[in-house]
Amino acid sequence: MTLIKTKIGRRAFIKNTSLASGGLVLGFNIFNACKPEKAEEMATVEMPKEWFEINAYLKIGDNGLVTIYTPNPEFGQNIRTSMPMLIAEELDVDWKNVIVAQAPYHPEKYGFQFTGGSQGIRRRWEPLRMAGATAREMLREAAAQSWQVALEEITAKGGLLQHEASKQSAGYGEMASIASQLPIPEEVKLKEVKDFTIIGESRKNVDAKGIVTGQSMFGSDYQKEGMLIAMIEHPPAFGMTLESVDGTAAKAMPGIKDVVRIKSFKDGFEKGGFDTNAFPELVAIVGNSTWEVMQAKKQLKVEWKPITAYTETINGFRGKETINIPAGFESTDWHMAKIEELAAKEGKLVRKDGNPEAAFKKATKIIERSYSAPYLAHNSMEPLNAFAHVVGNKVKIAAPIQIPSLIVPTIAASLGIPAENIEMEIPRMGGGFGRKAYAHYVVEAALISQKVQAPVKLIYTREDDMTNGIYRPTYHATYRAALDENNNLTALHVKAGGIPESPLFADRFPAGAIANYMAEEWAVDSNITIGAFRAPRSNFMAGAEQAFLDELAETMGKDPIEFRLELLKQAKEDPVGERNDYDAERYAGVLELLREKAVWGTKKANVHRGVSAYFCHNSYAAHVLDMTMENGTPVVQNVCCAIDCGIVVNPDAAKNMAEGAIIDGIGNALYGELTFKDGVPQKKNFDQYQMIRMADAPKGIDVHFVQNEIAPTGMGEPPFPPIFGALANALYNATGKRHYEQPFAVERRIVG
């Protein structure tokens, strides 16, 4: 057992007990808060008469039922199942006696409630297990006191406390009342990996039943007595802002209550890293129902005006940064010209090992290839929305949002209400992918509610959502390799850039494996806003790098997996440089597992294979993609995927995520693209923006995990970036043509 000091004090646990006070659990969960009678029906286990709060994360009913409060927002990773599994494991309770409830936003009790960057399970791994283990210790202590026996002689397993010598036993429920009065132990013992009975065993999604029966659980499902519906009108183009609005005609439409102007930031407000917002000044229209508001919105007469260039300081995760926002209306043609111009110039040198210039001078052969990718819209199936109710100086929010804590200071400043007066529920998100980390829509809903003095649900139309900004940036990378007369790789040079940020990771593989290496970057300022999109920057770099390595291996006459393994051997045994951010052994391990599972080296008639691997978010993922050509169209028959993300908490759920990442990646590589004309996004809805559909998805996917006892690392993002490379490499093998520019499929095949 591992002995761990508890960092959580009793005070923090008992502070706000209102949440845990008796009866049915409220909030967004399978026992739908709006319809308690339905909840009773759906409960497969009888509810206890009384609940006892043991700590902020759990309460135990007198009948042994356990309610676990899961702290992080959910948008499809199934953390509402896997996080409670961590607690239940250490509490040592039968999983079927666990009810999961969503914790509200409460940083004192639940720490950083952040879902993103594939950090959820990684950061919660120890704290949540400790929450379970401390509760188990308190139950044991309660039993020891009740039975007047030594604590060490009490066992706790599967919800049962036992004292063998005296043949006494009790369910957790019987001891819960006493346990809830005891102090939190100073130290707890966490289980050894080999003793896990819940972690590592697939458990079904606790919300699945609610989902397949259409229960209210998403932000946009929120309903409240007297609630009005709001929509916003933002400028039609980047580089524009609000001049004036005439809402007379709109207000005269049926069901319309008001047309208001809102300003999302107070003057002088220092923005955080997630306050990105191209359109802080907006028009909002408020009415009784969605349809009425949608119709009236068309009657708004709004004048827009061009913005003037400005500079702003952002205080984000990376400290204070100054960014320049130029004026003007950008078009994709201009972006491409800029990219061409910057890619041809010397970039900013970020890393240099050995003497790459000399190696290139001496080279017998130089391969140089360039790769590019367009802007992408996140297109979560649930468009942005937020419920807000401002009453005096109190605020209630219920919104799908990935990082609740980071928007609170903005809401507080914009409303002029203290942060501690803001209460937030955390409903399920219908997708996020990074987009719902930028919660300007929550600020907007709160400002609208304050103005119209009513509870308001702000709904973005799909068009509003797709044209609002915060896109995956457009990127470019050029790779150059020097080969000597024996076809040995002697130098590698990467130069990457984008609008408005560079995607470069200078310290990632193959850095560290090549004696002469150099990495440069560049960026172009833009007024089109960008933001995190599943595996930011990696989602482009992996595809470029892995396609280049494939071409390099081919030129060198090497098997592509063997070639990578040779480089990794070099990086492991004699690494170049000290900043390499990956573990060469784990990287090689995932490739070796993949080679075995995909039965690499066997040839099947008419099946064309592409391989790719990548490290990001502390994990390693690799794919072999099998493609056939059917009437000239590439069809993905199978993707074999290997992942090393340490201990896998809920294997089937992790597989689901990997399958999603693979399909998402294939879709974006083939079709994903947003273009601009004079600042106007050229795609506004799914009739124009092509999304992957079932017919284009792989016919099969098999996912394999490296078995180890390393604490969990990232899972939601790592399998995403490398699929771009696997697809490109298979496409080459299938068509004989290398694909350098995304999206790979240019012809549109839209099905409605």
Place this chain on the structure above:
Amino acid sequence: MATFKLNINGETKEVDVDPNTPMLWVLRDHLNLVGTKYGCGIAQCGSCAIHLGGIAVRACVLTVSAVGNQEITTIEGLSENADHPVQKAWLEVDVPQCGYCQPGQIMTAAALLDNNPNPSDSEIEMAMNGNICRCGTYTRIKKAVQLAAESTNS
């Protein structure tokens, strides 16, 4: 505004709305049946699929005045207790990620199996191709449709 008597999930519901209101918003805003989802509003994504007289239709482009006395089934009315074969298969395969598209996927799949109890893989693909899943659960959806078909045929 006009009053409409609607037959939804076996019950008669009365609403007073603009005749052009799409059923999607009648269900969500006026009847608090929020299982039917808004994804695009232009019949492109399938999130709003419901059954009208047993056929899968897009509620975002079906006006309330076009319904008449035809029977409407929404995800909430597909079964009493999540025990429609398609729902059972969905639970068995553990299909959902974010879950937002899933009611529409399930309604489309249920209508498919009503019409064609034993669809081939390509028939499943064709029938389900109008339903976008941004999370990429397509391989599981297909598996669940196959499982539902097997379970009803055996």
